[in-house]
Amino acid sequence: MTSATDPRHLPTAPRLIATDLDGTLLRDDKSVSERTIAALAAAEEAGVEVFFVTGRPARWMDVVSDHVHGHGLAICANGAAVVDLHAGRRLLKVRDLPRANALQVVTALRAAAPGTSFAVEMATGIHYEPDYPPFHLDPGATVAAAEKLLHEAQPGEGAPVIKLLAHHPELTPDGFLTLARSITADLASVTRSSPTALLEISGLGVSKASTLALCCAERGISSDEVVAFGDMPNDVEMLTWAGTSYAMGNAHPDVVAAASGRTVANNDDGVAVIIEEILSRRIKAG
16 A cells, blocks of 8 residues: 555546545535545536535535535435435435345344344435434434334335444444344345444445446446545445545555555545645646
8 A cells, every 4th residue: 555645656647536425525524525526626626527426315415515516416325325415405316225135134143243223214304223323314304123114114204225224332333333234245245333232234235436427427437547545344346446545644454455545534634635635646647
């Protein structure tokens, strides 16, 4: 792995920058620094597209909706949705988790990890079980057992399931992730981005990387022309797929291992540092 400032590592002509939000582009207080805002604008002005690629649902994109330029698109829910931020967070593409698969995952995790509680993120909003922790809960959501929430006639009236969330009060985050992957590998894609034992479960084959690859293919952009940034396990596939990738200074060890380079922490504007270096090298290269 090379450092953020190694001139052999910095690409001179990327066509697309793909960046995670929490723990990566955003500071810990969930703000976007002035330096980062300027770097994003400079990249767009230089003809480099910027995609926000996040585990967040579309309804939590207000924090960056003012800073998206050009196409206005964002990849949300770990690749399960492509959202138009210029059109009121309208869903343009949904890669859903089939309800039958979600029910099998619920059954398997209840058996393997008693005490697991669930929430169901649908295209129409989130619903959750009574014991699910109060992270960012919607007071208008339906509260019921996951099996009922996933019934076709229940909340959402058959709306696509964007992802299933599973929380355990005692298991370690990485231990819960390893366990879930071992028993659901043929049913769904499982990852995590929270510091707690909270898993994010998507349709089989759905990830930040696979949806980013689809969006890039539509634009004639190859993986070698993409620079990606991330900090948590849900970023690993994207960082591996991109031609150039950076783990944040605050990144999970698996992310550091997957990335081709490393930048400084999110609170030190690590994404902006690299964008500035790339654009500076482009100018010098003429």
